[in-house]
Amino acid sequence: MSTTPAHRAAELTDTLPAHGVLPGQRPAAGNGTHSMEVRGVHKAFGDFKVLQGMNLNFVDDAITTVLGPSGTGKSVLIKHLVGLLEPDAGEILIHGQDIWRISESERYELRKKFGVLFQDGALFGSMNLYDNTAFPLRKHTDLSEHDISDIVLERLHEVGLDKALTKYPNEVSGGMRKRAGFARALVMDPDIVLFDEPDSGLDPVRTSLLNDLILEMHRQHKGTYLLVTHDIRTARKVSDYVGLIWKGKVVHYGEAEAAFNSADPFVRQFLSGDSAGPLGMD
Numbered sequence: 001m002s003t004t005p006a007h008r009a010a011e012l013t014d015t016l017p018a019h020g021v022l023p024g025q026r027p028a029a030g031n032g033t034h035s036m037e038v039r040g041v042h043k044a045f046g047d048f049k050v051l052q053g054m055n056l057n058f059v060d061d062a063i064t065t066v067l068g069p070s071g072t073g074k075s076v077l078i079k080h081l082v083g084l085l086e087p088d089a090g091e092i093l094i095h096g097q098d099i100w101r102i103s104e105s106e107r108y109e110l111r112k113k114f115g116v117l118f119q120d121g122a123l124f125g126s127m128n129l130y131d132n133t134a135f136p137l138r139k140h141t142d143l144s145e146h147d148i149s150d151i152v153l154e155r156l157h158e159v160g161l162d163k164a165l166t167k168y169p170n171e172v173s174g175g176m177r178k179r180a181g182f183a184r185a186l187v188m189d190p191d192i193v194l195f196d197e198p199d200s201g202l203d204p205v206r207t208s209l210l211n212d213l214i215l216e217m218h219r220q221h222k223g224t225y226l227l228v229t230h231d232i233r234t235a236r237k238v239s240d241y242v243g244l245i246w247k248g249k250v251v252h253y254g255e256a257e258a259a260f261n262s263a264d265p266f267v268r269q270f271l272s273g274d275s276a277g278p279l280g281m282d
């Protein structure tokens with residue numbers, strides 16, 4: 001390994017996020033590397049510009065929350081990260097790989113690295129919770145039903161659904177559907193887990209319980225977690241890092257504690273608890 005200053009500088013520049021950990025600043029959590037990078041991403045639907053030069057790197061093994069009002073492109077961001085939407089401009093890098101410069105089949109393989117908890121849980125209505133959770137293993141692995149059962153029962157136990165294995169999604173509460181979706185998202189042992197508004201549709205008590213579960217599962221399984229939400233309480237509870245998005249861009253990124261104690265009027269207003277977002281920005 002070369003250790004010339006130029007080499008070190010290049011290394012630093014390569015790893016320095018556009019909105020990321022500053023040189024010399026110790027990361028609050030995670031190992032400081034980034035297996036997910038969003039670089040200058042633009043996305044419009046017709047004339048409607050949703051992402052307008054978004055830059056954001058996600059620290060490995062940390063929980064990053066991206067906060068923004070409804071309709072700001074949080075779900076669109078998640079769909080870009082898993083390769084379901086292609087940017088009009090800019091790049092999405094997963095483990096350093098531009099996911100639109102690889103083949104369709106490589107992109108398909110890459111998707112297996114992700115666990116995704118979609119906004120509505122996205123469970124199959126025709127399958128019970130056990131089969132929903134087993135689905136990715138049956139689809140993507142050659143594991144025997146015996147081995148699948150070991151994994152599925154453990155994940156469902158971790159999320160407290162032991163007694164609901166044979167229930168169908170429409171027979172259980174919204175909170176249980178979220179937990180089943182979470183169990184399913186973790187079943188392939190993903191190194192990246194994305195949550196699209198895990199708190200949506202849950203009352204404050206169930207939101208709080210789900211947030212505890214997210215923290216506990218992250219502690220046990222590690223991994224790079226991205227949680228998008230418009231719920232400031234959720235962000236406050238689970239985040240190591242916080243990104244604030246506004247008008248298709250990341251307008252603030254940093255350690256959660258610093259963000260929540262920030263003196264910056266914009267950040268303060270954003271995090272004051274008003275889901276309508278910053279005023280006076282137009």
Ligand SMILES: Nc1ncnc2c1ncn2[C@@H]1O[C@H](COP(=O)(O)OP(=O)(O)O)[C@@H](O)[C@H]1O
Binds near residue numbers: 045069072074
């Ligand atoms: N496939 C699509 N076609 C057209 N418009 C879309 C599409 N997906 C999202 N949008 C629009 O992009 C904006 C951002 O959407 P979204 O990412 O779902 O917001 P949120 O931050 O609430 O998750 C919304 O105005 C939405 O209507």
Ligand SMILES: [Mg+2]
Binds near residue numbers: 074075076119196
């Ligand atoms: Mg959304």
